[in-house]
Amino acid sequence: MVNPPFVFGRVADRENFVDRDAERAHLRANFSALVNTVIISPRRWGKSSLVQQVAEDMQATDKRTRVVFIDLFSVRTEAGFYASLAKGVMKATMSKWDDWVDAAAKFLSHLRPKVTIAADLQQSITLDVDWQQAEQDPDEVLDLAERIAESKKLRLVICIDEFQAITGFADSEAFQRKLRSHWQQHQHVCYCLYGSKRHMLLDVFSNPDLPFYRFGDIMTLSKIDNAVWGDFIVARFAATGKSITPDLARHIASLVDNHSYYTQQLAQQVWFRTAKTCKPDAIEQAWSDLTDQLGLLFTGLAYSLATSQLNYLRALIDDRQRLSSKETIKDYHLGTSANVTRIREALVKREIVDSDGETFLDPVFKHWLATRYFVPQP
Numbered sequence: 001m002v003n004p005p006f007v008f009g010r011v012a013d014r015e016n017f018v019d020r021d022a023e024r025a026h027l028r029a030n031f032s033a034l035v036n037t038v039i040i041s042p043r044r045w046g047k048s049s050l051v052q053q054v055a056e057d058m059q060a061t062d063k064r065t066r067v068v069f070i071d072l073f074s075v076r077t078e079a080g081f082y083a084s085l086a087k088g089v090m091k092a093t094m095s096k097w098d099d100w101v102d103a104a105a106k107f108l109s110h111l112r113p114k115v116t117i118a119a120d121l122q123q124s125i126t127l128d129v130d131w132q133q134a135e136q137d138p139d140e141v142l143d144l145a146e147r148i149a150e151s152k153k154l155r156l157v158i159c160i161d162e163f164q165a166i167t168g169f170a171d172s173e174a175f176q177r178k179l180r181s182h183w184q185q186h187q188h189v190c191y192c193l194y195g196s197k198r199h200m201l202l203d204v205f206s207n208p209d210l211p212f213y214r215f216g217d218i219m220t221l222s223k224i225d226n227a228v229w230g231d232f233i234v235a236r237f238a239a240t241g242k243s244i245t246p247d248l249a250r251h252i253a254s255l256v257d258n259h260s261y262y263t264q265q266l267a268q269q270v271w272f273r274t275a276k277t278c279k280p281d282a283i284e285q286a287w288s289d290l291t292d293q294l295g296l297l298f299t300g301l302a303y304s305l306a307t308s309q310l311n312y313l314r315a316l317i318d319d320r321q322r323l324s325s326k327e328t329i330k331d332y333h334l335g336t337s338a339n340v341t342r343i344r345e346a347l348v349k350r351e352i353v354d355s356d357g358e359t360f361l362d363p364v365f366k367h368w369l370a371t372r373y374f375v376p377q378p
Contacts, residue, residue: 036216044261149188229253244278
């Protein structure tokens with residue numbers, strides 16, 4: 001059985017990774033020069049895949065570079081952050097179990113570390129520290145990467161996904177000041193920070209009142225071009241003995257507004273419905289089925305929105321150009337122009353629309369609203 005040639009919902013690598021040559025070159029140059037980098041883009045545009053691809057490229061050609069991957073998705077406390085950071089750094093830089101023991105004793109001595117080694121050795125090495133104590137005296141943990149990199153003559157790149165989670169920590173600003181004061185002193189380590197909540201990340205890194213203001217180079221990702229998606233889809237079909245015309249391949253991407261996650265997902269659904277050569281009706285059926293499959297999720301989202309917010313979205317779908325005009329406010333029951341501003345801000349914060357207040361960030365949700373939710377009942 002041939003595996004589907006499209007990847008979504010997990011990191012895309014090698015032949016599954018699409019384009020972004022300029023971004024890859026930019027990020028690799030930053031990593032090589034140890035420039036701190038912040039990556040900003042809407043959810044599911046391929047940030048994690050980009051970072052992973054650059055890391056693999058660098059580590060394949062530069063044995064002195066090590067990349068540490070940390071995901072803060074389930075981390076809710078400062079102590080949890082220190083645990084994730086220390087364990088990630090140790091895992092990336094220590095190749096043998098005795099290295100773990102020596103490094104823990106040398107670099108985390110004040111925290112009285114304990115290294116536990118299971119019967120299968122390398123696969124089950126754990127680092128136990130009183131992380132609550134580390135919260136009171138975090139210097140050793142926050143400088144662990146720098147000290148190990150200097151000692152082993154390594155260059156470390158620490159990539160932290162869902163970095164915006166730190167805004168939920170108790171006394172978050174004080175914690176951010178601790179991080180910034182240590183990290184800005186490091187000479188052998190750089191940090192790549194990104195996450196799924198774009199508006200929260202933008203506030204962390206662009207607000208002059210917060211500690212991480214101008215922490216590093218801010219990279220913004222744009223959508224992959226429709227023609228590039230077309231070439232990719234044609235090639236992936238061909239790799240599995242199937243065919244699709246360039247026009248139909250580009251049509252798949254255009255239906256979901258060239259959204260990285262959805263383009264791969266819709267292309268996979270079309271691939272499943274293609275025996276040998278893709279037909280237009282396979283695309284339309286896959287598009288309809290995908291919209292219906294996500295209907296339950298979208299229904300919950302719609303029910304969570306206020307009536308005025310739904311009315312605002314309907315005005316966008318109806319292509320109203322002046323949302324604050326008296327006519328639009330009256331036709332869509334939006335209250336006042338000040339209320340329109342509040343609605344826009346709320347929808348931007350929830351990342352339903354882009355910062356312009358007019359562009360849907362989820363193209364399938366927009367399609368579902370237009371063809372399923374706002375359709376008059378018979």
